[in-house]
Amino acid sequence: MIAKEDCIKIGTITKTHSLDGQVVVTTDNDLLEKYVSEPVFVLLDGAPVPFFIAPDGLVTRNHTSYIVKFDYVDSLVLAERLLGNDILLEKKLLKEEEEEEGEFDIFDLNGFDVEDVLSGETGKITDVADYSGNVVFSIDIFGKEILLPLSENYIKEVSWDDKKIITSIPRDIIDLY
Numbered sequence: 001m002i003a004k005e006d007c008i009k010i011g012t013i014t015k016t017h018s019l020d021g022q023v024v025v026t027t028d029n030d031l032l033e034k035y036v037s038e039p040v041f042v043l044l045d046g047a048p049v050p051f052f053i054a055p056d057g058l059v060t061r062n063h064t065s066y067i068v069k070f071d072y073v074d075s076l077v078l079a080e081r082l083l084g085n086d087i088l089l090e091k092k093l094l095k096e097e098e099e100e101e102g103e104f105d106i107f108d109l110n111g112f113d114v115e116d117v118l119s120g121e122t123g124k125i126t127d128v129a130d131y132s133g134n135v136v137f138s139i140d141i142f143g144k145e146i147l148l149p150l151s152e153n154y155i156k157e158v159s160w161d162d163k164k165i166i167t168s169i170p171r172d173i174i175d176l177y
Helices: 076-080 091-101 171-175
Strands: 007-016 023-026 040-044 047-051 053-062 065-070 086-090 113-116 122-131 134-141 144-149 155-159 164-167
Touching: 007 040, 007 065, 007 076, 007 091, 086 091, 113 134, 144 171
Parallel strands: 113 164
Antiparallel strands: 007 023, 007 086, 023 065, 040 047, 040 086, 053 065, 113 122, 122 134, 134 144, 155 164
16 A cells, blocks of 8 residues: 555545546646556545546646546446545656656756857856747847847757757847847
8 A cells, every 4th residue: 555655745636527427636746647547546544545547537637727537436436435625646667757858947057157159158048038938048148138049050069967968049139139
């Protein structure tokens, strides 16, 4: 049996959805989608109880909730027993994914040094902003602050060990500022 301390909260069951046992899970992440084949745990009487999401039992409702059908929860009465309880996921799954993928967060680039190969100038990233999926770096370089879109055309190399980015900033972008 898994301990509550070995889990992380990923959502809450907020209401029932139909007579066949579906529930609405409110969440601020996509972990249910990523781990749809793994058991999730529902806190019942303070203890995590494993539940599997049925095949085709996960439907996106909106950007903050899902309609979920659990195996063996096949009536409104059973679904109502789950209301108000947290949905948990094993922490070890998240740790394994981080180790496998070696993923990074683009916002971790804030504070990195910048070297421009065209001019030899150096600077520093002062901010990383995401404008509807368009990532833009604010860089102090050339004696001014410029905005540089995240693009293979401009970012030539990222060194995580040295916390340094090699860029190729076109003169046209520099002249805008």
